[in-house]
Amino acid sequence: MESKDCFSLKFNEVHIWSACLSENETSLPYFTSLLSQDEQERASHFKFSRDQKRYTISRGILRSLLAGYLREPLQKIEILYGLWGKPCLPEEKALSFNLSHSGDYALYAFTQGYEVGIDVEYIDVSLELEDMAKSVFSTAEFSHWKALNAQEKIHSFFKHWVSKEAFLKASGKGCLENRHALTLTKTSDFKQELKSDLREEAKIIYPYCFESILGYASALFVEGPSLKPLHYIWEKDFSCRPFF
Numbered sequence: 001m002e003s004k005d006c007f008s009l010k011f012n013e014v015h016i017w018s019a020c021l022s023e024n025e026t027s028l029p030y031f032t033s034l035l036s037q038d039e040q041e042r043a044s045h046f047k048f049s050r051d052q053k054r055y056t057i058s059r060g061i062l063r064s065l066l067a068g069y070l071r072e073p074l075q076k077i078e079i080l081y082g083l084w085g086k087p088c089l090p091e092e093k094a095l096s097f098n099l100s101h102s103g104d105y106a107l108y109a110f111t112q113g114y115e116v117g118i119d120v121e122y123i124d125v126s127l128e129l130e131d132m133a134k135s136v137f138s139t140a141e142f143s144h145w146k147a148l149n150a151q152e153k154i155h156s157f158f159k160h161w162v163s164k165e166a167f168l169k170a171s172g173k174g175c176l177e178n179r180h181a182l183t184l185t186k187t188s189d190f191k192q193e194l195k196s197d198l199r200e201e202a203k204i205i206y207p208y209c210f211e212s213i214l215g216y217a218s219a220l221f222v223e224g225p226s227l228k229p230l231h232y233i234w235e236k237d238f239s240c241r242p243f244f
Contacts, residue, residue, distance in 0.1 A: 006232050007068040009095075009112055014227040016118070016220065017065060017108040018212055019234035021057045021101065027236065028053060031060025034074055058106040061234055062087075062099055065108060069095050086172045098169055105213050114224030117169030119162040121217050129157050136161050158217035163207035166221040204229060 009015055024031070035043070039059050046052045067074045070093065079087050089095055096116050099108045103122035110116070133153075137145055137160065145156055204227070208220040212231060220229070 007065075007071075009069060009110055011112045012225075012228055013111075013230055014114075014116065014220065014222060015110045015230050015232065016210075016212075017110075017232045017234050019058070019061050019106045019108070020104060021054050021106055022104050024057050024061065024234075024236050025053060027060075028056060031057050034060045034063045036079070039079075054101060054104075054106075058099065058101045061106065062097075062108060065110070065234070066095070066097065069110060082172050084172050086169065100165075100169075100218075102216065105216060107212075107218055109220055111222060111224070111227065114222050114227070115170050115172065116223070117166040117171070117221045119165035119169060119219055120213070121158055121162050121165075123154065123158050123215055123217055125154060129153060133157055136164065159209050159219070162217045162219040163209060163221070166207055166219040170221040170223050 006015075032040070032043075035056060039056075043052045043055045043059075046055060063074055063077050063079075066072075066077050066079075066089070070077070070089075078090060080090060082088055086098070089097075094113045095110060096113055097108065097110045098116050098118045099106060100119045101107070102120050105120060105122075107118050107120045109118040133142055133145055136157070141160070145153060148156055206221050206226070208229060210218055210220070210229075210231075212218065
């Protein structure tokens with residue numbers, strides 16, 4: 001598949017891109033040159049060099065992807081920010097997007113005009129999850145979560161965490177202190193897997209949970225109809241290939 005085919009986004013599709021940030025470190029000077037003055041200042045505020053690099057690379061890849069979809073020169077890409085800090089394009093652009101990065105990976109989502117939120121989180125098994133779960137789950141969700149075995153608790157916690165984050169990002173609110181006030185699944189369905197078949201031809205159900213990166217949980221939410229998900233990988237030579 002040629003690179004230009006990856007940027008053919010139909011109205012019934014949502015494109016999901018994944019990128020390994022460390023694999024793109026050799027292109028750090030190039031990505032730095034793509035960032036706006038504001039973005040370069042944001043990068044400089046990170047305490048650790050590793051975090052500065054990850055921010056710069058993830059934003060540089062974002063601008064490269066936007067240029068591909070918009071068919072515009074990189075220098076003309078203008079990224080604005082909503083009330084809650086969600087990045088967006090000027091109103092006259094039909095393209096909507098969102099990004100998330102955690103650990104060594106970044107995820108991006110693009111739709112034709114529907115508000116979209118995507119979230120990825122590294123599954124850190126060393127975390128003490130119980131206190132975190134109280135801030136993520138509703139009372140009913142937490143009660144059911146407590147009844148799971150240790151392995152199920154890890155899987156369930158991160159899946160629901162990214163699902164709620166994706167929902168909030170799609171709404172433009174970014175993060176919410178009281179995530180436990182947001183219930184995405186019925187109590188009776190809590191122990192069941194959220195539907196997340198990457199190969200499924202049928203319409204997907206939001207939140208769309210998927211595990212495209214080993215050791216990471218991720219989810220997508222679109223404020224609109226069910227869209228066909230297409231997965232791509234960003235490669236360091238700036239080409240792309242189908243996810244499957």
